[in-house]
Amino acid sequence: MELRHLRYFVCVAEEGNVGRAALRLHISQPPLTRQVRDLEREVGAKLFERTHRGVELTNAGAVFLDEARRILELADAATERAQRAGKGAVGRIDIALFGTGIFGVIPILLRRFRDDYPDVKLVLHNMTKAQQLEALEQDRIDLAFNRLMRPVPGLVSEVLLREPLFIAAPSDHPIAKRPEARLRDFEGNPVVVFPTGTRPSFIDYFLDLCTNAGFSPNVVAEVDDVVHGLALVATGGGLCLVPRSATNLHLPGLTYRPLRDDPCPTVDLCCIRRERDTSPILARLLESMRETAAGLDGREVCADEKVGKRKRARKKA
Numbered sequence: 001m002e003l004r005h006l007r008y009f010v011c012v013a014e015e016g017n018v019g020r021a022a023l024r025l026h027i028s029q030p031p032l033t034r035q036v037r038d039l040e041r042e043v044g045a046k047l048f049e050r051t052h053r054g055v056e057l058t059n060a061g062a063v064f065l066d067e068a069r070r071i072l073e074l075a076d077a078a079t080e081r082a083q084r085a086g087k088g089a090v091g092r093i094d095i096a097l098f099g100t101g102i103f104g105v106i107p108i109l110l111r112r113f114r115d116d117y118p119d120v121k122l123v124l125h126n127m128t129k130a131q132q133l134e135a136l137e138q139d140r141i142d143l144a145f146n147r148l149m150r151p152v153p154g155l156v157s158e159v160l161l162r163e164p165l166f167i168a169a170p171s172d173h174p175i176a177k178r179p180e181a182r183l184r185d186f187e188g189n190p191v192v193v194f195p196t197g198t199r200p201s202f203i204d205y206f207l208d209l210c211t212n213a214g215f216s217p218n219v220v221a222e223v224d225d226v227v228h229g230l231a232l233v234a235t236g237g238g239l240c241l242v243p244r245s246a247t248n249l250h251l252p253g254l255t256y257r258p259l260r261d262d263p264c265p266t267v268d269l270c271c272i273r274r275e276r277d278t279s280p281i282l283a284r285l286l287e288s289m290r291e292t293a294a295g296l297d298g299r300e301v302c303a304d305e306k307v308g309k310r311k312r313a314r315k316k317a
Contacts, residue, residue: 013065093122093285095123109293132272158271162266165259166181166244195224226242230251
C-alpha cells in the first residue's frame with residue numbers, strides 16, 4: 001500500500017464520485033477505478049457502494065477514511081519537518097559555554113536564534129577550554145564559546161565581537177569614587193586573576209596589557225573562574241579585570257568601573273566549531289549570531305570612546 005493509494009481513496013470519498021475525483025487528481029477515471037479496487041483487495045474489505053449518483057462509503061470505508069486521513073497528516077507533517085530540518089529549522093545543537101560570556105553576551109546571541117527557530121533544541125554544557133576542544137574533536141558538541149583562541153587543526157575559531165573591559169573593585173576602594181579607571185590603577189594594588197587552566201587565557205592577556213602599560217601587577221590570587229574572582233574582590237581581596245558581560249554579576253561590596261585607556265582594550269568572544277561540519281542547523285545558528293553580534297558591536301563602546309563622543313557633541317552644540 002502506498003500513500004498515493006490513500007490519497008486517491010480520500011479524494012473519492014470526499015467527492016462521492018469517481019469521475020469528479022479523477023478530475024481533481026488530474027488522472028483519467030479508469031486508472032483511478034483500478035487503484036480503488038486494488039486498495040479494497042489489499043485492505044480485505046469493500047470500501048465503497050455504487051449508487052446512481054456515484055459512490056458511498058461502507059461502514060469499513062468510513063473507518064478506513066478516518067485512519068487514512070490521520071496517516072496522510074502524519075506523512076505530511078513528517079515531510080515538512082524533514083524539509084525544515086534540511087534547511088536548519090528543526091533539530092538539536094549541543095553548545096559548550098564558559099565563564100564570563102554566560103552572564104551577558106552569549107544569552108543574547110542564543111535568544112535571538114531561539115526566537116527565530118523554536119523547533120531547534122539548544123542543549124548547553126559547562127566546559128573548560130580543554131574540555132571544549134576535546135568534545136569538539138569527539139563530536140560530542142557542535143559549537144563552543146571561548147576567548148583568546150590559538151589555531152587548532154581541524155577547528156575553526158571565529159570572533160563574533162569584542163567586549164570592553166572593566167575594573168572590579170571593592171565598593172570602599174578609591175576607584176569606586178571615580179566614574180572611570182585606567183590600567184595603571186592596578187599598579188601597587190593586590191590583583192585577582194582568572195581563569196586557571198588551559199593557557200593562553202584571560203590571565204595572560206591581562207599580564208600582557210600591564211606589561212605594555214609599563215608595570216608588573218601584584219597578583220595575589222589565581223582563581224578558577226570569574227564568580228570566585230569577583231567574590232574575592234567583594235571581600236576586599238583586591239582588584240580584578242573583567243569583560244563587560246561579567247558586570248551583570250552583582251555582589252554586595254562590589255563596584256565596576258570602565259577602562260578609558262587609549263587605545264581602549266577589549267577582549268574577543270569566539271565561537272569554535274569543526275571545520276568539516278556542514279550541518280544546516282549550525283549554519284543557521286552562525287548566521288543568526290553574526291547578525292546579532294553586529295548589532296551588539298555598536299553598543300559595546302568603551303569609556304574613552306563615550307567620553308570623546310560627549311565632548312564632540314558639546315563642541316557642536
